[in-house]
Amino acid sequence: MAPLGPRIIATMLLALDVGNTNITLGIVRDGVVGAARRAPTRPSATVGEMDLLLDGLLGLDGVTLAEVREIAVASVVPAVTDTITSLAGARDISLLVASTATVPLPVRVERPDEVGADRLVNALAAARLYGTPAIVVDFGTATNFDVVAADGAFIGGAIAPGLELGIEALAARTAKLPRIQLAKPVRAIGRDTVSAMQSGAVIGYVGLVKELIGAIRAELALDSAERAQVILTGGLSAAPWAADIPDVDAIDVQLTLRGLALLHAESAARTR
Secondary structure, three states: OOOOOOOOOOOOEEEEEOOOOOOEEEEEEEEEEEEOOEEEEEEEHHHHHHHHHHHHHHHOOOOHHHHHHEEEEEEEOHHHHHHHHHHHHHHEEEEOOOOOOOOOOOEEOHHHHHHHHHHHHHHHHHHHHOOEEEEEEOOOOOOEEEEEEEOOEEEEEEEOOOOOOHHHHHHOOOOOOOOOOOOOOOOOOOOOOHHHHHHHHHHHHHHHHHHHHHHHHHHOOOOOOOOOEEEEEHHHOHHHHHHOOOOOOEEEHHHHHHHHHHHHHHHHHOOO
C-alpha cells in the first residue's frame, strides 16, 4: 500500500519523545524536523526544572521556549507527561499528547490502552512515510518491534531488552565483566574479555533483530502478498553495526519526532 496522509503543515512545533532513559526533542519548521537534542529523563523533575531543561535544549538551536506555541509529545513516563502538561498550561502552549485516543490508527491488540505512545507514533510515521505493511525496530532502553498491517492498523509486535540495558546488566551483576564500547568486533570468537562481550552483545544482538524481523515478516506474508517495509530508528540505529542488519529498507533516526509532526498535522487538519 502506498504511503498516505496529509503533508506536514507549516508551523513551528516542539516535538517531544519522552523515553525511560532520555527526553529527545526537535523543532519542526515548515514540515522539517531540525536537529534532535536529548537529555536524561528525570521523572521527579518539577515544572520549573522541566522549563529550564527544555529552554536550555532549545537554546542550542537559537530558540526559546517562549517562542513555542505548540507541543506534541509521546511519553512512556507518566510523571513526565503530567509535568509537561502542567508546564504547557502555565505557558499557555497548546499540547497534543499521543495516545490511542489521538493517534489516528486502528489498534488491533488485546489491551490497546497498554500500548506505548512511542510505538503508536512510530507505526503512524511508518505507514505515512514508508507505506504498509511495515515493521519498525526502535533501539531504545527496550528494543521495540512495532508492526503495521497492510490496512494500516497497529497489530502489536515484540519487545526485547535494549542493547545498552543488557551491557549495563552484565557489568552491574557480575564481578569481573567491565562496561564496554558497543562496537562490532572483527571476530565472533573473542580473544579477550572485551572482544568476547562485544561479540555476544553486538553480533548476538544483530542476530536477535534479524531473527525477529524474519519471523514477523513471515507472519505478515500470511495476510498480505506485499513485502513489509523495515525501518530502524532510535539512537543506536545510527551505530555502524546497524547497517549490517539485512533486509532493512530505511534507517530513520528521527522517525518518532517525524511521527509527532505528522500526528500534529493530521490533528490540525481534522480540527479545521
